[in-house]
Amino acid sequence: MAAMTLVSETGSYTVERFANGVYCVSLGASFLGFVERAGGIYVALAGERYDIAVEVGQAHSLASAASALYDGRRTATQIGLSTVA
Numbered sequence: 001m002a003a004m005t006l007v008s009e010t011g012s013y014t015v016e017r018f019a020n021g022v023y024c025v026s027l028g029a030s031f032l033g034f035v036e037r038a039g040g041i042y043v044a045l046a047g048e049r050y051d052i053a054v055e056v057g058q059a060h061s062l063a064s065a066a067s068a069l070y071d072g073r074r075t076a077t078q079i080g081l082s083t084v085a
Helices: 062-078
Strands: 004-008 011-019 022-027 030-038 041-046 054-059
Touching (some): 004 062, 011 030, 011 062, 022 062, 030 062, 041 062, 054 062
Antiparallel strands (some): 004 011, 022 030, 030 041, 041 054
């Protein structure tokens, strides 16, 4: 799968396939994390490495899960947590 662009209320995300059912998500030059499809749910995983990424939300669409990654990163920054593993 080639990279695709998803547009939501919070931005325009670049999504690329990482593995079967797992996608890498970026916003501009910022890597946000991964989205894993689990049946009919998309799980947003924040972090630079898939093996230690942390779940920050679940959604019914890939675009909504990408937005959850953005929201999770913004919240972590506001309370002084690093989002880089």
